[in-house]
Amino acid sequence: MARLTSIFFGLLAALFVSAAPAPNVLENRDLLGEIIDALGIGLVTKINATITLDTLVTNLLFINFEAQNPLIFELTIDQVSSTAGINGTEYAAFNYTFPTPVVVPPLGTANSGSIPNVLLTQGAIASLNIIPLGYLDLLNVNVNVRALTIDGKLGIPLVITGLHQNNVSTTYNLDLTD
Numbered sequence: 001m002a003r004l005t006s007i008f009f010g011l012l013a014a015l016f017v018s019a020a021p022a023p024n025v026l027e028n029r030d031l032l033g034e035i036i037d038a039l040g041i042g043l044v045t046k047i048n049a050t051i052t053l054d055t056l057v058t059n060l061l062f063i064n065f066e067a068q069n070p071l072i073f074e075l076t077i078d079q080v081s082s083t084a085g086i087n088g089t090e091y092a093a094f095n096y097t098f099p100t101p102v103v104v105p106p107l108g109t110a111n112s113g114s115i116p117n118v119l120l121t122q123g124a125i126a127s128l129n130i131i132p133l134g135y136l137d138l139l140n141v142n143v144n145v146r147a148l149t150i151d152g153k154l155g156i157p158l159v160i161t162g163l164h165q166n167n168v169s170t171t172y173n174l175d176l177t178d
């Protein structure tokens with residue numbers, strides 16, 4: 001908690017003391033490191049993938065994920081680019097800019113909402129055997145977040161690259177409605 005408190009005051013200082021907060025924060029490697037560590041420990045707690053009949057043809061599916069914020073200030077996610085797989089083999093990849101940024105409350109969680117066009121990089125058929133495993137490893141996650149937002153507004157923009165996270169609980173739904 002002491003560490004988190006120091007991040008909080010570090011960010012506050014960066015926000016209010018400097019007229020140009022972003023470069024100031026980026027110079028503070030300790031602070032950036034703390035945020036990266038916190039997000040790397042577990043930005044994503046659950047993945048929920050929806051497979052449609054089209055998936056078999058297009059190799060594309062929808063996902064949504066549960067994001068958690070281990071920090072004591074609000075985080076807002078603007079953009080995510082991620083690859084996921086099993087044992088280092090990539091099965092899925094997407095890049096997505098949220099039309100409505102995802103606001104994750106302090107020490108809270110938020111759902112990403114539906115993310116379309118997630119590509120099954122090995123093809124749909126080859127991916128069927130990962131479904132029963134019920135988890136995915138996030139191999140490389142790049143996020144554009146803003147720290148210290150207020151209801152998703154303002155905040156300090158940070159680009160965090162190269163996060164990875166093993167064993168993220170994953171559910172698969174079959175949607176045959178279209």
Ligand SMILES: *[C@@H]1O[C@H](CO)[C@@H](O)[C@H](O)[C@H]1NC(C)=O
Nearest residue numbers: 048049050063064114171173
């Ligand atoms: C997964 O997403 C689908 C489609 O958005 C939704 O209907 C379902 O309730 C979600 N399941 C879980 C466990 O969140």
Ligand SMILES: *[C@@H]1O[C@H](CO)[C@@H](O)[C@H](O)[C@H]1NC(C)=O
Nearest residue numbers: 085086087088089129130133
């Ligand atoms: C992943 O690797 C471990 C150790 O190398 C192996 O025991 C396990 O069966 C592998 N799992 C899959 C799904 O390939």
Ligand SMILES: *[C@@H]1O[C@H](CO)[C@@H](O)[C@H](O)[C@H]1NC(C)=O
Nearest residue numbers: 081092093094095117118119
């Ligand atoms: C995501 O963007 C990266 C970098 O621009 C690109 O290499 C990759 O192919 C894209 N992935 C998808 C699934 O569009």
Ligand SMILES: *[C@@H]1O[C@H](CO)[C@@H](O)[C@H](O)[C@H]1NC(C)=O
Nearest residue numbers: 134135136166167168169170
């Ligand atoms: C993955 O997480 C589940 C619970 O969420 C746990 O039971 C399982 O042992 C974990 N597997 C590995 C390889 O860490």
